[in-house]
Amino acid sequence: MGLHPKGFDLSLNRIRRLLDVLGNPQLRLPPVIHVAGTNGKGSVTAFCRALLEAQGLSVHVHTSPHLVNWHERYRIGVKGGPGKLVEDEVLAEVLRRIADANGGQQITVFEILTAATFLLFSEHPADVAIIEVGLGGRFDATNVIDHPAVSVIMPISLDHQPYLGDRVELIAAEKAGIMKRGHPVVIGQQEYESARDVLIATAERLGCPHTVFGQDFGAHEEFGRLVYQDEFGLMDLPVPRLPGRHQYANAAAAIRAVKAAGFEVTNAVAEKAMSGVEWPGRLQRLTEGKLMDFAPAGAEIWVDGGHNPGAGEVIAEAMAGFEERQSRPLYLVTGMINTKDPVGYFRAFADIAQDVFTVPIRGTDAALDPVALAEAAFDAGLVAAPVSSVAEALKEISERLDPDMPAPRILIGGSLYLVGNVLSDNGTPPK
Template identity: 50%
Template sequence: MSGQGSDIILQRMMSLHPKIIDLTLDRVWRLLARLGHPERDLPPVIHIAGTNGKGSVQAMIRAGLEASGARVHAYTSPHLARFHERIRLAGRLIEEEALREVLDECERANAGAPITYFEITTCAALLAFARTPADYTLLEVGLGGRLDATNVVERPRLTVITPVDLDHQQYLGETLAEIAGEKAGIIKRGVPSIVGRQHDEALEVIEARAERLGARVCAYGQHWHVAEEHGRMVFQDERGLIDLPLPNLIGRHQVENAGIALAALRELGLGERECEAAVTRAEWPARLQRLRHGPLVEAAGAAELWLDGGHNPAAGVALAEALSRLPAKPLQLVCGMLRTKDAAGYMRPLAALAEALHAVEIAGEAATLSAEETAAAARSVGLAARVAASPAEAVARIAAEAPGARILICGSLYLAGQILRENG
C-alpha cells in the first residue's frame, strides 16, 4: 500500500483520463482482468439505469432489502460531500482504510494506462464488493448503460430502468429512442427487468431488446400500477394490492419512483412489511431536502432553506410539481448549472413559481456556467434574475430582502455537494 490518503490517490487518478472521450468497456475489461475479475464474485446484482430517479429508486430498494435483514452493497454517483458516499459495503459507507486499499490496488494494476476516473473507481468499488460478504449488490449506472463501466456483470439478478428522457445527448444520442437503446443495454438474456413509466418511443426500444434476449419485462401501466389516493400510496401488481404511506422523499414523482422500487422488491419475493420500509425509511440527500442546521440556515434567518440536485428539463418539471404541493410561500431560487445541461429547459417549469433567481457559479467545476450565463438563461424563460458571488451571498441577500421566503438552492448535484460540505 502507498500509505497515502484516498483524496491524494483520487486526485492522481484524474490525470489518467484518455485524451479522446469514447464510451467503451475495453479499459474496464483490461483492468478487471488484472484484478482477477472481481465482477464475477459479487453478491446477486440489481442493476439500475435511467435518466431520472436512479438514486431515489436505489435508496428505496436498499431500505426494503435491509428491512428484510439483508446485507446490501450499493454503488452510486456522483458523490455529494465526499467520495466515500459512492461505495456502501454491507450497509455502511466504506471506511477510509478500505477505500485507500482498493484504490491503491487498482492504481497499481492499471500501471498508468489511460482510463477514466469513473472507470477506475468503479473497478475499485467492484473489488471492495467482491471481498465483503453481502446478500445483494445495487449498481447504479453512471452514464447511459450499454457502455457504462458498471455494465460488466454477465447475469444480474434483476435490471431496473427508471424513466428515460433527454440528457447527455452528446454521448447517448439526440432522440429518446437512441437514448433508450443505450439505457436498455443493461438488459441481459433471461434476466427480468423492471421498467418505470416511459415515453412510447422509449418503451418500444426497451421492450424490443428484452424480447430479443428473452428477458421478461415488468412495466409500469402494464404489469404494475401505482397512484396517490386519499393521502396514501396504492400499488397493485399481479400479486395483489398494497396500501402504503406516501414516500418520505418529497414529490409526486417519488410515488412513481417508489412504484419502481416496490415492483423490484416484489419480484425478489419480499412482502408488505419490506415494501412499507422502502417508502418510509429511504434516505437520499439533495432531493428537495429541507436544510435545518448549519451556517447557511442561520444566514437564511426566518426564510426556509431547501436543496435539490436535479439538473435537466424532466427534473425541472418534477421539482416544480413538488414545490407546488408545499404550503404557499414566496419562492426564491439560488441556481448554478453546468454548461453541459439545458439550463433554460430546466428553469422553464420553475419560472411560473419563482419570484426571482439568483445565479451563481459552481466553485471548483471547470464546466460551470458563469453566473451571468445562468442569469441570461433564466431571463430567456421569463424569470427575473440577478447574479451573486456565492450561494452564501445570495442567501444573505434574500434573507434581508424577503425574510418570509422559501429559498431553494438548485441546478446541479455538484452545487448541492458544495452546499452540504460548507453547511456541515
C-alpha cells in the first residue's frame, strides 16, 4: 500500500503486461465462474463455493476487499473438503515474484493482488475457480479471463459513479464487460429494468447463452422452505443459512450459475449448501468477542458491510423481518467512506431505527467524519449522534435503554472497512 497507488486506474494494459512477464498464469486456470455486480457479488460467490464444495470439488475463491487480513482474498481449494485461506508465507512469496516481474513500473495495488490471484490459482490444482470482480467489469483487472465457464451479473445500482457513470444503464454496461462472446451468462435479480435490458441486450449481441432471474429461473419462500425453479424443474430446499430475504435470489443465481458452468446440482447438494454457506461480514451475528462486554445484556448484534442505498434497503428489510419474529428496538452504529451516499443508505432505516451512532473508521483516508455522517442521518429523518468508537456507541446504547424495553438489536455497518475494524477489535477475524 505504501509503494503503489491506492486508488483505481481502470485499464487492462498494465495487468496484461505484468501477466505476460509472469508467463500468463490466467491461461492456466480451472473453469472460472466470474462474478460482477453492485450488490450480492460476495453472497453469490459464497453460495457457488458451498454448492461446489458440497459435491466434494476443490474450489479456489477470490474475493475483495479483505476485512481484517490480506490473505482473506485468496481461498485455495482442497479436494473433498472446504478450501483454506492462503498461508501468509505462500502469499508473501508470490507477491515477491510479482514485484520482481513488475520491475518498478507503475501499477496499482489491486492489479498486483489480481496477478497474485492468477499465480496462486494456476499453481495449485483445483476443479473450479470463482473470481469476484473488484470494480466495474470491463476494465477491472480480473477481466483478462477470456473463456469463463460462466459470467454472473448480480444486482446493479448506483455506486462508484466517478468511475462507472451516474446512471444505472452506464454502470450495467461496464459490468456487462465481463461477458465473453459465446460463453454462458447468468443475470441475477435486477432492481432496475433499464439495467436488466442493457445486460440482456449485451448478452444477445455477443451470442451468449443467457438465463435471467424472474424469467428463466427464480426462488421464493413457501412454508418456511426455499423453492428454486428453472427449466429443469423444482428444488425444495431449506432457507439459506445467510439471513435476509434477498439471499433467496442470490442463492438462485448461484444454483443457476453452477449449472451453467457445467456442474450438476442435485437436490442433496443444494440442501447441504444452503445449510452450510458462510459469508463473513454480511449480516453476520456476533455471539462472542471482546466488544460484547460493552453491549447491553441480551443484545443481538449484527455486522454488515453494505454501503450504498441498494444495500441499505435489503439490510433494512432483513432487520424488519427480524422484528416480525422478535420485537426489539433497533440501533445503528455506522461508519462510511466519502464516496458513498449516506443519506440514501440511512433513508432505508428511517421508519425502523431508534437512534444512530456514527463512528470513525481506521485503515482508510476516505472515512467520513462522524459529525458529517450524523448530519446525513439527520437529513434522512433519523436521530443521530457522533461518538469516538464502536465500543463507546455500545456503552451509549446501554445507558439510554429503558429497563422496561426488550434487549436491543444493534446493526454495525455502512462500510466493509468498519466491519473489518469490528471483527479485528472483537478478536473474531474471518477464517
